[in-house]
Amino acid sequence: MRADPIVTVGGMTMDRSMPPMCQAMLALLFCVVVWQPVAAEPAQETATKQWQLGLLFEKVGRLDEAEAAYLKATESADQQLRAEAMNAVARIVQLRADAAASGSLELGALLEDAGRFEEAAAAYGKALAHARSEVRTKALERLKSLAARREGLGAGAQLLLGDAYRDDDQLTAAQSAYSKAYEGGDGSTRVSALQQLRKVSQRREGTLRKYVLPAWENSLTAFFTALVSGAVVTGAFLVGRRPIGWIGRRRGRHMLAIDAFGDPGHPLPGSRFADTLIAVHGKMTLHFKSRTLRGTAAMPPLLNSQSADVVELLSAVTPSAVPLVNWFTRTARQAEYRISGLAETSTTSVKVWVSLERAGSPVAIWSKVYNIANWFTDEQDLAYEIMIRLKEVADATSA
Amino acid sequence: MQLQLESNSREAFDFVTAALTDLDRYRQLREISVLDSAKSSLATAISKDPLYFRAHYLDAIVDDLRGKPNLAVPTFQRLLSDSPPFADEVRYNLGVAEYHHYFHEALERALTHFASVVQGASDLSLRLLAETGVAQASAMHMIPKDPSDPNMAEIERYFADATAAGASVLRKLSSARKRWWRSADHSISDTTVSEIKWAAENARGMALMYYSDYLPLISTSGWREARVTGLREALEALQRADTASPSNWANYCDRASARMRLARYESPDRLFDEAIVLLDTVIDRLRPGYAFARYEKGRVFRLRGDFPRAIREFEDILSIPRDQRVDIGDRRLNIELGRARAGMNTFP
Numbered sequence: 001m002r003a004d005p006i007v008t009v010g011g012m013t014m015d016r017s018m019p020p021m022c023q024a025m026l027a028l029l030f031c032v033v034v035w036q037p038v039a040a041e042p043a044q045e046t047a048t049k050q051w052q053l054g055l056l057f058e059k060v061g062r063l064d065e066a067e068a069a070y071l072k073a074t075e076s077a078d079q080q081l082r083a084e085a086m087n088a089v090a091r092i093v094q095l096r097a098d099a100a101a102s103g104s105l106e107l108g109a110l111l112e113d114a115g116r117f118e119e120a121a122a123a124y125g126k127a128l129a130h131a132r133s134e135v136r137t138k139a140l141e142r143l144k145s146l147a148a149r150r151e152g153l154g155a156g157a158q159l160l161l162g163d164a165y166r167d168d169d170q171l172t173a174a175q176s177a178y179s180k181a182y183e184g185g186d187g188s189t190r191v192s193a194l195q196q197l198r199k200v201s202q203r204r205e206g207t208l209r210k211y212v213l214p215a216w217e218n219s220l221t222a223f224f225t226a227l228v229s230g231a232v233v234t235g236a237f238l239v240g241r242r243p244i245g246w247i248g249r250r251r252g253r254h255m256l257a258i259d260a261f262g263d264p265g266h267p268l269p270g271s272r273f274a275d276t277l278i279a280v281h282g283k284m285t286l287h288f289k290s291r292t293l294r295g296t297a298a299m300p301p302l303l304n305s306q307s308a309d310v311v312e313l314l315s316a317v318t319p320s321a322v323p324l325v326n327w328f329t330r331t332a333r334q335a336e337y338r339i340s341g342l343a344e345t346s347t348t349s350v351k352v353w354v355s356l357e358r359a360g361s362p363v364a365i366w367s368k369v370y371n372i373a374n375w376f377t378d379e380q381d382l383a384y385e386i387m388i389r390l391k392e393v394a395d396a397t398s399a
Numbered sequence: 400m401q402l403q404l405e406s407n408s409r410e411a412f413d414f415v416t417a418a419l420t421d422l423d424r425y426r427q428l429r430e431i432s433v434l435d436s437a438k439s440s441l442a443t444a445i446s447k448d449p450l451y452f453r454a455h456y457l458d459a460i461v462d463d464l465r466g467k468p469n470l471a472v473p474t475f476q477r478l479l480s481d482s483p484p485f486a487d488e489v490r491y492n493l494g495v496a497e498y499h500h501y502f503h504e505a506l507e508r509a510l511t512h513f514a515s516v517v518q519g520a521s522d523l524s525l526r527l528l529a530e531t532g533v534a535q536a537s538a539m540h541m542i543p544k545d546p547s548d549p550n551m552a553e554i555e556r557y558f559a560d561a562t563a564a565g566a567s568v569l570r571k572l573s574s575a576r577k578r579w580w581r582s583a584d585h586s587i588s589d590t591t592v593s594e595i596k597w598a599a600e601n602a603r604g605m606a607l608m609y610y611s612d613y614l615p616l617i618s619t620s621g622w623r624e625a626r627v628t629g630l631r632e633a634l635e636a637l638q639r640a641d642t643a644s645p646s647n648w649a650n651y652c653d654r655a656s657a658r659m660r661l662a663r664y665e666s667p668d669r670l671f672d673e674a675i676v677l678l679d680t681v682i683d684r685l686r687p688g689y690a691f692a693r694y695e696k697g698r699v700f701r702l703r704g705d706f707p708r709a710i711r712e713f714e715d716i717l718s719i720p721r722d723q724r725v726d727i728g729d730r731r732l733n734i735e736l737g738r739a740r741a742g743m744n745t746f747p
Contacts, residue, residue, distance in 0.1 A: 287416045290588055291423070384409040391405065395484070 047076030051085055058092065063099075067092045101127040101135045108142060117150050121157030128164050140164045147177075155185025155193070162196055174200050233324060241331065248334040249359070254394065256281070256300040257335035261343045261352075269375045270343030270350045273383070277339060278302065280383040284391065299387075300394050303335040336397075337390060341366075350375050352382065356390060358397070364389050402452040402481050406444075414444035415454050418461070425464065426590070429646040429685055434465045452483060460492060466686065468499035469725050487520040491529050498536050501726050503544060509536045523575060524591045527568050531595055534564035534602030541609040546734065546747045549613050558614075561606035565599040572596070597644035600636045601653060607633035608657045612747040623664065630661040648685035651677050652692050659699050663746060671703045690716050690724035694732065701739045702746060709739040 054069030070092065073085035108123030124146070127139035147161050162177030175197060182193035258278060262271035281302060288299045341354035354366040366386065370378040406412050421437035424430075438461050444454040459474035475493035483489055494512030497505045513536065516529035538561035543549035572595055575587060587595075611626040611633070619625070637654045644650060655677035662670035678699070681692040697712030713736040716724065738745065 283413070283416055287412070287419055291419075291590065381409050384412060385407070388405050388407075388412075399484070 044077060047073050047078070047081060047085075051076070051081060051088075054085070054088060058088070058095075063092050063096055098135060101139070105135060105139055105142070108139070112142070112146060117146060118154045118157060121146055121154065121160060125157070125160030125163075128160060140168070155181045155183075155189045158184065159189060159193055159196070162193070162200075166196065166200060171200050171203055237327075244328065244331045245334070248331045249336070252303060252334040253336050254300050254398070255303045255333075255335040256337040256339070256390065257303045259338065259340035261341055268345040269372060269379075270345045270352065273341075273343050273352065273379055276379045276383045277386065280380065280387050284384075284387050288391065299391060300335075300337050303333060337394065339386060339390070345372070348372055350379075352379075354382070354386060356386060356393070358393060363393050402450050402455065402478070404452045404483065406448040406451040406454070408448040408451070411444040411448035411451050411454060414440045414447070415451070415457060418444070418454075418457055422457070422461070429648070431465065431686055434461055437461050438465065452478065452481065456483075456489065456492075459496070463492070463496045463499060466499075466689065467725065468496040469722065471496040472500075487516050487522070487525055491516045491520075491525060491532065494529065494532050494536075498532060498539070499726065501539055502728065503540060506536045506540045510540075524587050524595075527572060527575075527587075527595050528591070528598070530564050530568045530571075531598035531602060534561045534568065535598055535605065537561035537564060538602045538605035538609060541606065542612075544730075546612075551613065551616075554610070554613060558606050558610050561602050565603045565606070568595060568599045572599075593643045597640045597647060597650065600640035600643065601647075601650050604633045604637035604640060604657065605653055607636065608653065608660060611660060627661065627664050630657055630664070633657045634661070646685055648681045648689065648692075651681045651685060652689075652695060655681075655692075655695055655699075659695065659702060660746070663702065667703065671699055674699050689726075690719060691726045694727045694735070697739070698735060698746075701735065702744050704744055706739045706742055710736065713739060 050069045051073035054066045054073060057063070057066035057069060067089060070085045070088040074082050074089070076082050076085065104123045104127040108120045108127065111117075111123055112120035121143060124139045124143040128136055128143065143157070143161055143164060147157065158177045158181035162174045162181060165171070165174035165177055178193045178197045178200060182190050182197065185193055258274050258281070261273040262268075281299065285299045285301065290298055336359055338357045338360075339354065340357070341352065343353075344351045348371070350370045350372055352366065352368050352370070355362050356364040364386075366382065368382065370382075406415075418437040418440040421433050421440065425433040425437070438458070441454055441458040441461060444451060445458065448454065455474060456478055459471040459478070462468070462474070463471035472493065475489055475496060479486060479489050479493065490512050494509045494516070497509035497512065500506075510533060513529045513532035517526050517533065520526045520529065537557045540557045541554050541561070543554070572587070572592065576592065607629045611629040615622040615625045634654070634657050637650060637657055640650045641647065641654065655674040658670040658674040658677070662668075662674070675696060678692045678696045681689050682696070686692065693712055693716050697709045697716070700706070700709035700712060713732055716727065717729065717732050717736070721729070
């Protein structure tokens with residue numbers, strides 16, 4: 001009769017396969033450390049010894065004995081020792097699971113090599129269920145590889161694969177695996193697959209609604225807003241251009257606009273000729289203002305810039321509306337008369353080109369060169385000449 | 400050489416603008432010295448551009464306002480011959496300058512000009528002003544050349560013309576101002592409204608006042624009460640004219656004249672005193688040294704029995720060169736002087 005390879009010494013189970021020297025040393029250690037008169041040893045020293053024994057067993061790979069020793073150490077009054085013992089128990093459990101998972105992984109590899117793919121997938125699945133990250137990662141890789149190579153992989157394997165993808169937040173892949181499990185499976189497999197599909201769909205919908213849809217909706221909203229705004233602006237322009245223009249020309253009847261003749265901020269003579277025109281216009285307005293009797297028609301008033309204030313106020317509230325408002329204010333009030341031109345200044349002379357227009361058509365043009373030394377007087381004379389011509393045209397038009 | 404409506408000379412234009420500003424101030428302040436400044440500016444403008452129509456035109460208006468209508472009339476006539484674009488307005492001002500001569504022939508010329516403007520002017524303001532000119536000139540024409548030999552028929556006719564024209568103007572003005580739609584052709588400025596109102600009320604006051612000089616005839620029953628009533632109505636009309644045109648020298652003189660006339664019938668001391676105050680205001684401030692106002696003051700002295708003062712006044716006025724006292728002629732002055740020297744307080 002063959003001897004039992006497992007030997008029990010003083011309650012301690014020993015494996016006969018262990019070298020005799022190790023067995024002897026272990027037995028001696030047991031006697032010294034553990035087997036002592038119970039009545040004479042304090043409880044704390046027992047717990048400590050159990051903890052130490054657990055460490056020894058864990059080190060040599062005897063997980064069951066280590067677990068038992070750690071469990072006894074958890075009875076210690078010392079809080080710290082108790083916590084460490086509990087952590088050690090959890091560690092033992094994980095080691096056992098890892099050992100099982102590794103075994104499953106190896107088993108799965110063997111089964112896969114043997115062409116037993118469904119069983120291999122199941123083994124990989126077990127490894128996935130219990131393993132820590134390293135073994136789990138290997139098991140997942142092998143399962144994916146198997147699924148990729150084997151289109152007709154069973155519903156059970158697909159279910160496991162779906163679980164793995166689900167746990168890794170690869171929800172699309174999980175949905176695909178669960179769908180295959182549902183299609184290929186029956187009974188409980190189909191029920192499980194369907195449940196998981198629902199769960200995954202809910203998770204995906206939550207993600208969609210939280211991150212994808214708002215961005216999509218905002219994009220859609222922005223697109224349609226731009227589309228509608230553009231349509232409104234274009235429509236307003238096409239439909240309103242003529243009536244607004246008609247109203248603008250009517251409101252601007254007998255009015256005068258003076259364009260800038262250069263950069264007003266430029267210090268050179270000629271750049272502020274428009275200001276001189278405005279000053280002379282003011283004097284002539286006083287001259288020709290309506291008194292008891294009119295004499296002739298009054299001077300065409302200047303188109304004032306009240307609209308500029310409106311645009312400035314609006315830009316503080318709705319900057320995007322400023323271009324449309326600018327177009328509207330320009331179109332809604334078009335002066336019947338306009339003075340425009342430019343002035344070029346050199347070191348010795350000022351060249352001035354001026355156009356007086358009525359309803360967009362030039363009625364008089366001046367092109368003159370002045371000695372820069374006399375510009376102060378000459379610009380007033382020129383401004384007067386232009387304004388008198390304007391008065392003549394306005395009177396003729398009124399008549 | 401044909402005058403040009405606008406000048407090519409900016410300097411001439413500036414001086415005319417300055418004169419227009421002075422005219423605006425005169426209409427507000429009624430200070431005769433402001434007209435002197437305007438006259439000086441216009442003289443400079445004309446020197447810089449002798450063909451500047453507007454400068455000549457305003458110069459004539461200023462002459463008339465300064466009490467020299469004899470200078471204004473030939474200028475207006477010359478400007479009319481150039482056929483200006485606003486000929487009706489020039490003609491109206493010519494009528495005003497003729498009116499300010501006050502003798503019958505000038506008044507008749509004024510009436511002709513005013514009638515022409517009433518008929519032909521397109522501007523409502525101008526038509527109404529011309530019609531007030533008709534009312535005033537008609538009222539003034541009621542004063543007979545010879546106060547001892549009045550033409551009653553003419554007095555009645557011109558009285559009817561004056562009152563009818565005045566009432567017509569006020570009616571048309573009221574109608575025009577009530578329109579809520581104002582076309583450019585029918586818009587009347589507030590200044591023009593005041594001008595029209597004062598002239599129309601002044602014309603009515605003058606007409607009632609001059610009517611009471613002779614009518615109703617003393618042979619008519621109740622003539623005294625009728626004249627007193629007429630004079631009181633005249634005072635009311637002249638007061639309304641003063642409201643429309645405060646510190647108006649012509650209206651001040653007429654208000655004094657109406658008091659002088661009413662004083663013959665009631666409250667002589669108070670009314671004579673009030674008349675003197677009004678006339679002194681004209682002589683001292685509104686139109687310094689105005690000959691007609693001094694003439695009226697002399698008449699007040701005569702009527703209240705202060706003959707020495709009356710004589711002094713009339714003699715002083717007669718010593719003023721004729722061309723400087725266009726509005727009161729030698730004949731009238733001599734009549735009054737004679738009466739004062741005779742110790743007579745008869746009227747008219």
